[in-house]
Amino acid sequence: MKRQLTASLTSVAMLATLAPMAVSAQAPEDTGAPVQVVNLTVVQEGQGWNALLDLITQDFATTHEGSTYTVEYSPQEQHSQKVQLTAAQGALPLLYTAPELDVIAQLEASGYVLDLEPELERLGVLDRIEPGALSATKTAFGGKLLALPMQLNIEGFWYNKQLFEQHGVQPPTTWGELIAAGETFQAQGIQPLAASGIQGWPITRLISGYIFRSLGPDAMQQVDAGTASLTDPGYVAAAQAVADLGAKGFFGQGVSDLDYDPAMDLFLQGQAAMFYMGSWAVANFNDPERNLIGAENVGFFPFPNVEGGLGDSTQTPMNIGATTLWNKALYDDAAAQWLKAVAQSYGNVALAEQGQVTGFVVDAPPAELPALTQLVTAQIAATTTSVTWFEQLFTARELSAAFQNVVPLVTGQMSAEDYMRSVVDAGS
Amino acid sequence: MRRTAITLLVVVEILPLVWLFLSSLKQESEFSLNPVYALPEGIHLQNYVDAWTTGRVGTYFLNSLLVVLPSVLLVVLLCATAAFALEILRWPGRNKVLLLFIAGILVPGQMVLLPLFTIYFQLGLLNSKLALILTYVGFGLPLGVFLMVGYYKAVPREVLEAAVVDGATVYQAFRRVALPMVGNAIATVALVSFLFIWGDLLLALTFTSDSGERTIQTGLLAFADQYGARRWGPTFAAISIATLPTLLVFVILNQRVIRGLTAGAVKG
Amino acid sequence: MAAFLRDRRAVVLLLGPALLVYTAVLLIPIIWSLGYTLFEGSILGGFRYVGLQNFETLAGDRRFWDALRFSVGYAVASTIGQVGAGLLLALAYVFWLGRSSTLVRTVVFAPIVLPTVAVATLFAKLFAIAPQYGLVNAGLDAVGLDGLIQPWLGQASTAFWVIVLMDVWRAMGFYAVILFAGLVEIPADVLDAARIDGARRFTLFRRVLLPFLRPVLFTALIFALVGTLKVFDSVVALTRGGPGSATTPLTLYMYDTAFNFLDYGYGSTIAMALAVLCLVVTLALFRFARADVDR
Numbered sequence: 004m005k006r007q008l009t010a011s012l013t014s015v016a017m018l019a020t021l022a023p024m025a026v027s028a029q030a031p032e033d034t035g036a037p038v039q040v041v042n043l044t045v046v047q048e049g050q051g052w053n054a055l056l057d058l059i060t061q062d063f064a065t066t067h068e069g070s071t072y073t074v075e076y077s078p079q080e081q082h083s084q085k086v087q088l089t090a091a092q093g094a095l096p097l098l099y100t101a102p103e104l105d106v107i108a109q110l111e112a113s114g115y116v117l118d119l120e121p122e123l124e125r126l127g128v129l130d131r132i133e134p135g136a137l138s139a140t141k142t143a144f145g146g147k148l149l150a151l152p153m154q155l156n157i158e159g160f161w162y163n164k165q166l167f168e169q170h171g172v173q174p175p176t177t178w179g180e181l182i183a184a185g186e187t188f189q190a191q192g193i194q195p196l197a198a199s200g201i202q203g204w205p206i207t208r209l210i211s212g213y214i215f216r217s218l219g220p221d222a223m224q225q226v227d228a229g230t231a232s233l234t235d236p237g238y239v240a241a242a243q244a245v246a247d248l249g250a251k252g253f254f255g256q257g258v259s260d261l262d263y264d265p266a267m268d269l270f271l272q273g274q275a276a277m278f279y280m281g282s283w284a285v286a287n288f289n290d291p292e293r294n295l296i297g298a299e300n301v302g303f304f305p306f307p308n309v310e311g312g313l314g315d316s317t318q319t320p321m322n323i324g325a326t327t328l329w330n331k332a333l334y335d336d337a338a339a340q341w342l343k344a345v346a347q348s349y350g351n352v353a354l355a356e357q358g359q360v361t362g363f364v365v366d367a368p369p370a371e372l373p374a375l376t377q378l379v380t381a382q383i384a385a386t387t388t389s390v391t392w393f394e395q396l397f398t399a400r401e402l403s404a405a406f407q408n409v410v411p412l413v414t415g416q417m418s419a420e421d422y423m424r425s426v427v428d429a430g431s
Numbered sequence: 432m433r434r435t436a437i438t439l440l441v442v443v444e445i446l447p448l449v450w451l452f453l454s455s456l457k458q459e460s461e462f463s464l465n466p467v468y469a470l471p472e473g474i475h476l477q478n479y480v481d482a483w484t485t486g487r488v489g490t491y492f493l494n495s496l497l498v499v500l501p502s503v504l505l506v507v508l509l510c511a512t513a514a515f516a517l518e519i520l521r522w523p524g525r526n527k528v529l530l531l532f533i534a535g536i537l538v539p540g541q542m543v544l545l546p547l548f549t550i551y552f553q554l555g556l557l558n559s560k561l562a563l564i565l566t567y568v569g570f571g572l573p574l575g576v577f578l579m580v581g582y583y584k585a586v587p588r589e590v591l592e593a594a595v596v597d598g599a600t601v602y603q604a605f606r607r608v609a610l611p612m613v614g615n616a617i618a619t620v621a622l623v624s625f626l627f628i629w630g631d632l633l634l635a636l637t638f639t640s641d642s643g644e645r646t647i648q649t650g651l652l653a654f655a656d657q658y659g660a661r662r663w664g665p666t667f668a669a670i671s672i673a674t675l676p677t678l679l680v681f682v683i684l685n686q687r688v689i690r691g692l693t694a695g696a697v698k699g
Numbered sequence: 700m701a702a703f704l705r706d707r708r709a710v711v712l713l714l715g716p717a718l719l720v721y722t723a724v725l726l727i728p729i730i731w732s733l734g735y736t737l738f739e740g741s742i743l744g745g746f747r748y749v750g751l752q753n754f755e756t757l758a759g760d761r762r763f764w765d766a767l768r769f770s771v772g773y774a775v776a777s778t779i780g781q782v783g784a785g786l787l788l789a790l791a792y793v794f795w796l797g798r799s800s801t802l803v804r805t806v807v808f809a810p811i812v813l814p815t816v817a818v819a820t821l822f823a824k825l826f827a828i829a830p831q832y833g834l835v836n837a838g839l840d841a842v843g844l845d846g847l848i849q850p851w852l853g854q855a856s857t858a859f860w861v862i863v864l865m866d867v868w869r870a871m872g873f874y875a876v877i878l879f880a881g882l883v884e885i886p887a888d889v890l891d892a893a894r895i896d897g898a899r900r901f902t903l904f905r906r907v908l909l910p911f912l913r914p915v916l917f918t919a920l921i922f923a924l925v926g927t928l929k930v931f932d933s934v935v936a937l938t939r940g941g942p943g944s945a946t947t948p949l950t951l952y953m954y955d956t957a958f959n960f961l962d963y964g965y966g967s968t969i970a971m972a973l974a975v976l977c978l979v980v981t982l983a984l985f986r987f988a989r990a991d992v993d994r
Contacts, residue, residue, distance in 0.1 A: 043640065047653075075640050078656055080939075084958030085640060088545070091742035092552040106961060109744040200853065201939075257829025259853025259942055264661045265830035400960045410853060411943040425943075428761070433795050437803060440788075444807050444872065450834055451821050463830075466837045513717035520713075521704040528718070535725050537977035539929050541954050542970040543728035545735075545742065545963060550728070569724025572717055601709040622812075630814035632932045648816045652936070655820055663824065663831075670817045677812040685805055 030126055031336045037069035038337040041096035043089065045082050045325065048074040052153050052327070055352050055359075056345065063344045070341070083399065090115050097333045101150060101326040103399040110328070111149075117329035119342075120148035126339060128346040136362020139389055140323050152362025153349060154324035156281040157382050158208065158392075161288070164302045166193060166276045174304035176316070178213070178244065181307045185253045188276045196248065197275035199266035200258040203406030204394065206245065206413060209279060211393035212306040212320065213241035219313035220390045227396040233423040242412060242419035244309075249413025259410045271295060282379040283324055286357050289373045298375055303382065314390075319382065321389035323362060397430070404429035451674075455479070455667035462663045478668035486658070486665060488672050490643065491650030494560070498646060499628050502564045506571035506624040507617055513572070514579030515605050519591065529580065535573030544637050551638060558641045566634050571624040578623070582616035583609065618687035622680070629677055647673050735967040742963060753968040763969060765944060766952040770973075773863065773948065774927040780867035781923050782916070785874025790904075792875065793882045804879065807872035815869075819936035822865045826851040855945035858938050862946060865937065866927065874919050881915030882908070917988045924984070925977050949973045 040060060046053055053074050060072035075096065077085045083102040087109075089095050095115050101107060110116050120141075123129040132140075136152040144150070160181075162174060167184075170191060175181040185195035198205045214222045218237050225231040231238070248254065255261075255275070267287060270278035271294045287293050288301050305316040329342070350363025358376045360383070394402045404426045411417035417425075454462075455478055456471040465472075482488045517529045547566060548557070556562040586609055594604045610617075635646045645653065654669050736753055738746040757763055792804060810818070827833035828850045832840060836848045851857045889907055909916075931950040934940060940947035949969060957966025 048642065074642070076642050076653065077640060078636075078653060080935075081636055081958075084637075087741060087743045087958070087961065088548050088637070089640070092549070092557075094552065094557070106743070109741070109961070113743060255829065256848075257827075257850055257853075259850045260827055260829040268661065268830060398960075403955065403959065407941055408943045410941065411855075411945075414850075414853060414942070416855060417943065437791070437795070440791075441803060441806050444810065444868070447821055447825060447834075447868070448810075450825070454824075466841065467831060467834050468837055468841070509717040509720065512713040516710050516714035519704065520706065520710055522707065522710050528714070531726075532721065534978075535721065536925060537974055537981065538725060538729060539931075539950055539953070539970055539973050539977075541931070541950055541957070542732045542967065542974065543725060545957070546728035546731040547724065549742075550723075565720065566724055569720050572721050573725075576717070601704075601706050605713070626812055630816070630932070632816055632935075648814055648932075651814075651816050651820070655936075661830075666820070667824075670820055673817045674813050677814065678809060681809060681812040682805075685808075686801075 031339050033340050034336070035067050036337040036340075037064070037067050037071075038341045039070070040072045040098060040338070040341060041075060042072070042098035042100075042327065043075045043077055043085065043096050044098070044100045044327065045077055045079045046074075046100070047076055051357075055153075055349065055356060058352055058356065059345055059348055060341070062348070063341055067337070067340065086110070093332065095330045095332070097330050097338055098327050099330065101328045103402060104145075104396070105398045107144070107149070107328070115328075115330050115332055116149055117331040117334050118147050118149065119151065119329060122334075122339065122342065123148075123346060126343045126346070128343050131346040131350070131364050133362055133364060135383075136323065139321060140326075140362065143323065143326070143391070143395070149328055150323070150326035151345065151349070152323040153327065153353070154283055154322075155360050155362040155383065156283050156322050156324055157379060157386070158212075158279070158281045158320040158322070159303055159305045159382075160307075161270065161278045161280060161284075162302045162304060163270070163273060163276050163296055164300045165296065166273070167302070172276075174302065175307045176304070177307050178216070178309045182248075182251070184276075185248070185251065189252060194255040194269065194275040195253040195277060196255075197261075197266045197269035197278045198254050198258060199261045199263045200254075200410040200413070201260070201262045202266075203409045204392075205263075205266065205279060206254075206258075206409045207393040207405050208320070209245045209248070210241050210409075211390075212279075213244050213309060214238060214393075215318060215320070215390045216306060216314040216316075217241060217309040217312035220318045220388050222314075223391065223393070223396060233427050234420065239419050239423050242422050246412050246415070246419050246422075250415055254413055258413060268293075281320075281322070281324070282360065282382075285373070285375045285379060286359060288375050289358050298373065301375060303378055305382075317386065318388040318390050319386040320392055321383070321386060322391065397426075400429040401426050448674075451667055452671055454663065455671045457664055457667075459662060459664055475664065478664040479672070481662075481665040482654070482669040482672060486650075486654045486669055487642075487645075488647070488650060488654070488669050491645050491647045492672065492676075494644060495629060495647040498560050498563045498567070499625060502567040502571065502628050503621055503625050505564070505568045506575050507621050509568065509572060510575035510579045510620055511610065511613070511617065512605070514576050514583055515609055517576065518580045518583040519586070519605075519609065520601070529576070532573050532576045535570075536577065540570065540633050544633075548637060558639050558644050560644070562638045563635060563646075566638065567624075567628045567631070570634075571627060575620045575624060578620055579613065579616060582613045586612050615687050618684050622684050625680060626677065732967050733971060735964045736971055738964040739962065740964060741961040744961065746964065749964070753965050756965060757968055757972065762944065762947075762952060763949075763972075766947050766949045766969075767972075767976075769859075769946060770928055770930075770948040770950075770976075773859065773930065773946075774924055776859075776863045777866045777870075777927040778920060778923040780863055781870045781927075782874050782878075782919050784867055784871035785919065786878050786916075788871060788875035789878035789882055792879050804872070804876060808876055809872065810869045811873040813869070815932040816936045818865065818869055819933045822861065823852065823937055826861050828853070852938055853942050855942055858942065858946050862934060862937060865933065866930075870923070870926075874923065877919050877922075878912065878915055881912045885911045913988065917984065921981055921984055924980050928973065928977050928980070949976075 042053070042056070044053065057072045060070055064070040082100060083106055086095070086099055086102050087106060090110055090113065107116065120129065123132070132152060136155050137148065140150060140152050141148050166188070167174065170187055172184045172187055175184050188195045200206065211223065217240065222231070226233055267278065267280070267284060269275040271288070273296045289298050305319060308315055346363070350361045350365045351367045353359040353361045354365050355369045358373050360376060360379050394405050397405065408417055408422050408425050412419065412422045453471055454467070456474050458472070458475045461469070461472060517525050551557050551562045590608055591604055594608045599607065630648060632648045632652065635649045639645060639649070651669055651673050655666060658665055737748060737750060739749045739752065740746040788807060796803060825834045828836050828848070835851065839845070839847045849857065851861050885908065929950060930948055934946060934948055934951060938946045940951050950973065953966050953969040953973065956969060957963045
């Protein structure tokens with residue numbers, strides 16, 4: 004397994020080096036000038052990418068004395084507002100967590116978003132991003148590389164191997180099997196699925212998963228293009244399928260009260276049999292203090308097929324996580340050197356420090372990679388088509404309706420049809 | 432029966448607070464192993480240490496104090512003088528100006544966020560305590576002036592007249608005669624504005640992004656975001672820390688305020 | 700005396716600073732904000748003049764009417780709860796506890812001084828169902844009322860009442876003190892008469908106490924109504940407007956519209972509707988109070 008990962012990673016790196024590089028502009032001279040990076044971000048100081056960027060900056064500071072990395076934390080609920088107000092005053096820092104797509108479009112028009120691809124090319128480090136991740140990132144931003152793939156995640160169902168064995172359940176491959184498995188656990192008094200209703204998105208992704216399996220991988224693009232509507236019967240059926248999971252009690256009685264971490268804890272403490280989540284959570288699965296069932300007891304199965312559907316399990320929901328934009332207005336030569344340093348070492352640092360798979364090339368993999376990290380890499384390698392997620396092309400209003408109303412949907416307070424209509428109405 | 436009813440009432444009022452305090456002393460494992468109404472097994476002060484250090488509640492606390500104290504002082508000073516000019520002094524248009532102030536009570540704070548943000552940015556005041564102080568004073572004025580005007584109404588005109596006969600200037604009349612008579616009122620305005628400012632979330636959230644400038648409420652929200660869902664112990668400790676000063680101020684001002692409210696409410 | 704009270708320089712000196720701050724922080728921004736109601740767009744994308752279009756949108760916006768319905772329903776329920784419970788408490792202070800009610804008064808008053816974010820976080824834990832039962836569900840569990848265990852904040856019907864309950868719990872002591880203040884102003888002989896004549900307590904309350912209390916009651920009602928119509932922090936911290944948008948007040952809808960949906964003009968229009976609502980309620984109360992006195 005380990006060798007396979009190293010092989011796949013290095014082959015990608017080699018491919019990239021073999022490809023002739025188009026040199027568009029002179030690389031800037033490194034004068035050793037310091038850079039003061041400030042990141043307006045929804046991640047707290049010392050957590051997630053802040054820890055990694057801080058490490059990279061400390062190293063950078065040995066050759067660029069006086070360089071610093073500072074976090075301006077901004078709570079998720081207020082983040083979009085913060086970015087807009089700050090941008091309107093020309094006070095955006097060099098880095099900031101990306102808001103919704105419609106806000107990004109306005110920011111770009113105002114000159115606050117850097118297109119990273121030509122820059123990375125100029126600095127000679129574009130080959131540090133794996134081609135697959137490069138195209139996935141560009142797809143997410145309408146064809147431009149507006150963020151670095153600081154994560155490369157797949158999504159699917161994680162399951163408790165021990166519970167599955169105990170009750171003679173096989174990892175489901177079809178939606179029908181998923182329901183049968185859930186009913187088995189339900190009958191034994193085990194909650195089949197852990198999901199956070201407060202966050203909303205962990206449940207809407209079940210809807211999009213169903214849509215991609217039943218209507219095909221381009222189903223959400225069709226909605227965006229206007230050739231299909233969320234209120235069409237096929238889409239409503241997906242919302243209905245997820246509402247049915249709720250009606251059967253699969254999410255437990257506290258779904259509306261569960262936040263992200265407690266939902267994960269339900270799974271990691273053995274109280275829920277399955278958990279739909281992205282592979283960024285592997286960092287938590289690998290933490291023995293958090294994971295009481297043990298990393299070796301966590302299995303993965305792709306979103307099950309829907310009987311008679313147009314999609315299948317070679318199509319994996321894949322994303323680069325929450326993204327960080329670069330402010331073009333503050334981007335100068337000193338910042339360029341820092342960008343170069345980040346591109347060169349992020350993949351290695353992230354894998355070594357957090358077991359986080361990124362879209363960057365890894366050329367110094369740690370000697371021992373956790374099994375779950377290897378599993379993720381293998382799944383990425385086996386993916387032929389990547390799909391996104393339910394809200395990927397939504398405006399802020401549609402996004403908010405989709406998240407907010409999903410708890411009423413799975414607790415029977417709102418019908419599937421009304422749910423889809425509320426999202427459509429929010430967009431009009 | 433009477434005694435029971437009153438005891439029940441007191442219990443209902445303080446039970447959540449007692450629960451809050453007791454829970455802040457529990458270890459993490461107690462929350463998942465024991466029912467939440469169980470008494471703590473020991474006194475686990477580590478929750479307070481965690482909240483104070485890793486949660487940085489100490490910094491937020493100090494920030495809040497540095498903003499709240501000058502704001503409350505200014506609100507009291509400006510309300511006392513303005514209400515004197517509006518209620519005691521006679522000049523054309525004073526009723527209209529009074530109405531203008533009182534109308535401010537009705538304005539939702541969200542309405543002025545964006546213009547204010549723009550102004551503060553142009554002046555370079557964002558992320559500064561001055562911006563918060565200015566805003567709090569502005570928002571504290573309408574209710575404060577409204578209350579103070581009510582209290583000044585109760586100051587007998589004869590007393591003022593006597594002062595004038597003695598040759599006092601208008602400023603002396605204000606300082607030596609009117610002001611001492613509205614002491615309870617000042618305590619009331621001070622408490623009401625203290626509560627508003629100490630508890631404000633919206634304005635602090637909008638005008639400060641620097642984590643070093645965070646006030647206790649924005650800090651508490653960030654803390655609840657980060658730990659609230661999983662770590663109940665430190666969260667309860669942080670809430671206790673945010674709650675304590677208001678209870679202290681209240682205990683100190685209590686008698687004056689209740690008397691002040693008494694006088695003001697009747698006249699208002 | 701006349702000259703003394705008409706000292707213009709004193710007016711400027713005493714009123715000037717307050718008026719200056721008030722104008723800069725509230726008046727100018729309000730007018731600025733009102734101007735936005737005629738525009739579409741955001742500070743980032745730029746503004747476009749649209750005339751009265753925002754007001755037309757408002758009339759046909761279902762979410763606006765839902766939020767308005769919640770705001771009004773919540774304000775009415777909370778006001779009745781706060782002032783009603785406050786009145787009962789005040790009567791209890793006077794008739795049961797006499798003037799030695801200081802301790803009870805202080806204890807019951809205390810919650811109003813607690814920060815709303817702290818109170819809301821506390822209530823979220825009180826009514827929690829997951830990951831652990833909160834105090835309420837755990838209590839029901841302990842006494843065998845398992846059937847009543849439910850996600851209190853996850854259902855539109857119960858979430859509404861939890862918010863109202865929180866507000867009544869928080870504020871009833873405050874209104875009790877204000878109303879108590881009104882009651883102790885009532886001449887002792889009137890009170891004695893009320894005390895002696897226990898049989899016709901309600902009539903006495905209506906005929907004797909209420910007329911005395913009217914101005915105080917009026918102040919309390921305005922305080923409560925305007926305060927609850929502008930609710931923001933506590934709802935955000937307790938339910939985030941959910942489940943769905945069932946507990947979204949106008950203030951939160953306005954905030955979302957302006958800052959999350961990038962429509963500052965429409966957001967300002969909602970804010971103006973809210974300000975108008977507060978104004979109408981206040982004026983209606985004033986008129987009502989005056990008509991009552993005239994009669």
